[in-house]
Amino acid sequence: MMGKYGTILRTSISERLIYRTDFFVSTALRFAPIITTILLWRAVFAGAGRAELASYTYHDIVAYYLFSTLGRAFSSMPGLATGITRDVRQGQIQRFLLQPVDYLTYLLMYRVAHKLVYYMVAFVPFVILFSLCRSVLPGWPEPERLIAGLLSLLLAFLLGFHIEASLGLLSFWFLEITGFLYIMMGVNYFFSGHMIPLDLLPSLVRQIADVLPFRYLAYFPAAVFLGKVSGAEMWRGLLTQTLWVGVWVVCSRALLARGLRRYAAYGG
């Protein structure tokens, strides 16, 4: 007896596996920009003629970039918001009004399946990438740091899911949400620390980034793995990350409840 959400998970995995070839190719292609970004940083350091930029050496930057990419592999949600838009617009959402299934939990299970299949495929290129770059990486983290790091990746997944789902649920009010999505993508890319480490930002911008939830999508997990935060500060960070997850869970739940009420009031 797997329970209904377990079965949704299993069914989603078998569905994702149907497109494994396409998935394999696109996953492999997604690794190409990583190489170019590493080369870009090399050029930046060469051009600057300095060994360090705001306490980051070239090696630090590459290591940071690898770990923030790992964070993004957990927190990015390709197609989640647009999928919700499609469900709302084409009326598939009705299924979740008719059947005793919770839409957000369903989407979460579907996303977990999506990610699991992705990791299965992306595992090999990630291992290759990390082993090629092992000279720039710090050594294996001690158990406490490893646990904290894995936890922060898991929380990054949950946070990314609920932020993107909330955005998608705006489709109940707006026919078109691509505008919002573009803005969010930019904000996310910048303030999550995916573009550049947040430490490199001017202090005012840095202060803004620190109070936003996006830093927990890429910067924070990387900071944990790289030993930029430790001990009490590290666990406080995890606690804040958990609180942000809570905030966005509440937000997406409220949007869904209100959205469904509106849907039933205005018709699909």
Place this chain on the structure above:
Amino acid sequence: MADQAIITVRDLRRHFRVFQKREGFLGALQGLFRRQYRLVKAVDGVSFDIAEGEIVGFLGPNGAGKTTTLKMLSGLLYPTSGEARVMGFVPWERSNEFRRRFALVMGQRNQLWWDLPAIESFNLQKEIYAIPERDFKRRLDDLTELLGVADLLHQPVRELSLGERMKMELIGAFLHGPRVVLLDEPTIGLDVVAQATILDCLREFNKQNCTTILLTSHYMRDVEKLCDRIIVINHGRIIYDGALEGVIERFGRFKIVRLQFRGTTPPRNAWGVRGEVVDYRPPVVCLRVERDNVPALLHEILDQAELDDISVEDPPLEEVIGEVFTSTTESVVTA
């Protein structure tokens, strides 16, 4: 009837405000500032009761309010006003108890996982509705046999034909043994054979499980075959509710008079205003005659000509219903 009714509907109304887009660029620009709306009364004061185990056909032209009514009864839409109870539940409160016991099938909507074999979707249904293994097995076997799709269970849904897919949809809807099933155009776009199979299955399921079925259709065939009772809706109002045969009583303004002459058959144009010739194959002439004029006409013919045979029949139901749809009758009739 009211105390054993499984569905009760009282003065149900649903009005929509529809945004009117003005023509052209300037119109669109104007629309940004001041929007014009039109009020559409999709359902405008509908009342009926349905007893457990009944199969009721919901008839009406496109836009009559059939689907809107079904959507309210399944909890997808709030009404503007009025009441409804389905198995004692207010549908739009959408309690899990309610949702476990009913099903809505929409002919143009897909509930199955497109890329997976139907059986995977069914296994999922089993978990979602917590269907006991034995019931699941029995119903699946019964339904696949009734519909003749047992060998298609393991084929991805996207590879099935429209008819096969609809049959699978139907199985998905019946697996959890709902007490009330609402079907919106279940046979739309299907060939005659697939239609017949689906109708047989519905009747069988109704007989075996006393399932209450309410279906909309604009195919007369569906209704004639399946329903003892029909509700005709037009412009958001019920214009007829009662036995199928009663429709003709109520709305059939014409009779078909079939005459077989002995000797010379009068020419085609001999009938003038007394009746419209719908078939002229001497010695047989078929006339469409207003009901009130039939006795006088028969009297006259019998006086003047010699006949081998004579019969007076009702026109086909389809024709009568068609007339009801096109007439803008405001009178609300309940049988």
